[in-house]
Amino acid sequence: MAVAVQCERITVRFTTERGTVTALENIDLAIPRGSFLTLLGPSGCGKSTLLRVMADLIEPSGGRISVLGDAPATARLNREIGFVFQDAALLPWRTVLENVTLPLEVGGGKALPGARSPQDLLALVGLTGWEQAYPHELSGGMRQRVAIARALVSGPRLLLMDEPFGALDEITRDRLNEELLQVWESTGTTIVFVTHSIYEAAFLGQKVLLLAARPGRVRELVPVTLPTPRRLAMRETPEFVALAGHLRRVLETC
Amino acid sequence: MANQAEPVTMASAFTEDAEAQARFLARKRYLAWRGRLLPVAAVIVFLLVWWQAVKIFDIQPFIAPSPVAVGQVLYDRFDMLMANLLPTAIEAVSGFILGNLAAITLATAFVYRKTMEEALFPIAVMVNTIPVVAKAPILVLLLGNGMEPKIAIAAIICFFPTLVNMTRGLRDVRAEQLELMRILSATPREVFMRIRVPNALPYLFSALKIAASTAVIGAIVGEWIGSTKGIGALIIQSTYNFDSPLLYATIVVGSTFSALFFGVISLAEKRLLRWNVTHGV
Ligand SMILES: Nc1ncnc2c1ncn2[C@@H]1O[C@H](COP(=O)(O)OP(=O)(O)O)[C@@H](O)[C@H]1O
Ligand SMILES: [Mg+2]
Numbered sequence A: 001m002a003v004a005v006q007c008e009r010i011t012v013r014f015t016t017e018r019g020t021v022t023a024l025e026n027i028d029l030a031i032p033r034g035s036f037l038t039l040l041g042p043s044g045c046g047k048s049t050l051l052r053v054m055a056d057l058i059e060p061s062g063g064r065i066s067v068l069g070d071a072p073a074t075a076r077l078n079r080e081i082g083f084v085f086q087d088a089a090l091l092p093w094r095t096v097l098e099n100v101t102l103p104l105e106v107g108g109g110k111a112l113p114g115a116r117s118p119q120d121l122l123a124l125v126g127l128t129g130w131e132q133a134y135p136h137e138l139s140g141g142m143r144q145r146v147a148i149a150r151a152l153v154s155g156p157r158l159l160l161m162d163e164p165f166g167a168l169d170e171i172t173r174d175r176l177n178e179e180l181l182q183v184w185e186s187t188g189t190t191i192v193f194v195t196h197s198i199y200e201a202a203f204l205g206q207k208v209l210l211l212a213a214r215p216g217r218v219r220e221l222v223p224v225t226l227p228t229p230r231r232l233a234m235r236e237t238p239e240f241v242a243l244a245g246h247l248r249r250v251l252e253t254c
Numbered sequence B: 001m002a003n004q005a006e007p008v009t010m011a012s013a014f015t016e017d018a019e020a021q022a023r024f025l026a027r028k029r030y031l032a033w034r035g036r037l038l039p040v041a042a043v044i045v046f047l048l049v050w051w052q053a054v055k056i057f058d059i060q061p062f063i064a065p066s067p068v069a070v071g072q073v074l075y076d077r078f079d080m081l082m083a084n085l086l087p088t089a090i091e092a093v094s095g096f097i098l099g100n101l102a103a104i105t106l107a108t109a110f111v112y113r114k115t116m117e118e119a120l121f122p123i124a125v126m127v128n129t130i131p132v133v134a135k136a137p138i139l140v141l142l143l144g145n146g147m148e149p150k151i152a153i154a155a156i157i158c159f160f161p162t163l164v165n166m167t168r169g170l171r172d173v174r175a176e177q178l179e180l181m182r183i184l185s186a187t188p189r190e191v192f193m194r195i196r197v198p199n200a201l202p203y204l205f206s207a208l209k210i211a212a213s214t215a216v217i218g219a220i221v222g223e224w225i226g227s228t229k230g231i232g233a234l235i236i237q238s239t240y241n242f243d244s245p246l247l248y249a250t251i252v253v254g255s256t257f258s259a260l261f262f263g264v265i266s267l268a269e270k271r272l273l274r275w276n277v278t279h280g281v
Helices: A047-054 A072-077 A096-105 A118-124 A140-152 A170-187 A198-204 A232-236 A238-252 B018-056 B067-076 B078-112 B114-129 B132-143 B148-171 B175-183 B188-223 B231-240 B244-272
Strands: A003-016 A019-032 A036-040 A062-067 A081-084 A158-162 A190-195 A207-212 A217-223
Touching (some): A062 A072, A081 A140, A081 B175, A096 A118, A096 B188, A140 A170, A170 A190, A190 A198, A198 A232, A232 A238, B018 B067, B188 B231, B231 B244
Parallel strands (some): A036 A190
Antiparallel strands (some): A003 A062, A207 A217
């Protein structure tokens, strides 16, 4: 199967006044195209760092990485990477629609073949009618929906999400989880999703990558065998409970 | 996603309740009118008290004129007052434009060249510590007795607050917004125009509102030294002539212009910064 992201012995070190921190050490990882991978681990284990390496925001100190067969910088320049930040990172001076179209205005403004129109994506995330609203008029969940539409507007093959629903209340988060799976199915893009919620990781991912901290390294890659399409009620099945229990036990040793 | 019910946040959450809507709008209108009428009422009361105080305590006109006498001067000598306002207004507005343009340019340079800030900012701070009344004679000596020194004073007064605020506004950009632009492979120019400039606008406008009043003060103080025209010159002349009704009328004209200038900037701010939470929609 074709690979979306291939990491070989990726190591990242940060040097600060207080010394050098090894955020990631020898990460080996292959993410198949079109798959949904969740990254789970205690705070500070390097989840964001790994995502940032994939997005070409951080240069690894060692190891090799390829994104969609190229260097991350090439993938970025080709508009193949979409990124969703924890706090949406919308531009407050732009309306919802203007935020979604931002990627079409900068950096050459290229959209990949098959990219959907901004209006289409706003409909996909349930924001039709809100085009002219400003971010401060939206709830936290709606802002994340805008951020997802913006990340998808250039038609990326890889969608990186760094705890996108971490600041939302549980009810909104559950709903967005279900909706994200529908977005994934309808776009076919590869998604790498960082979370520190066991339930979110198990519910969303086809596989859960457990990271251990200090230094950040792969603890276990857990396949999720829940049937698709996933429904929130599945979280009460014995299968899901057993999976969550397993993830929790491994996390305790991370 | 779209077909799912979302009772809390979606458009469908707005239910029709004409009565509640009407009550909400009425309250909003009431607050708006209260905000407009209260200051007017306060000014009227103040004028009445002043008028009566001058009458009851039999205060000499050259110590404090009655508001009626001031009003009389405003009416009778309106053309003369306007003829003196014109040069002051030109000086203040030109100084405002020049000073702010220079500050914005330098702030932009500071953001991209930290070494420039390290070299020049201390000088700006030092110049800023010189009081206006001390800058004025220096600039008159340097630039002669025309409009130039007054424009220069107004410009220098505007310069510092704008430099400080604009530098902050251009620099204090959220890290995620810059990372987003990097992921989008945006050029430095695009980052500047689409992130830094809009981010700096609220900072800039708070400086411009200060500058609108101080530029007028600068021009007036500049006219205190050896000028024969302008609001500042008129203040000096009427003071030496013990013509306090004219002095007060001159001050009213100068302050009114200053307030109008401030109002224009505030209006521009409201127009341009509709997205800003603090200004509402
Ligand atoms: N820019 C940076 N400079 C220095 N240390 C950093 C930087 N970014 C992350 N780190 C450190 O690297 C480790 C992993 O951070 P991060 O990837 O943010 O963890 P997570 O997202 O899993 O909470 C932490 O110990 C953090 O302090
Ligand atoms: Mg993180």
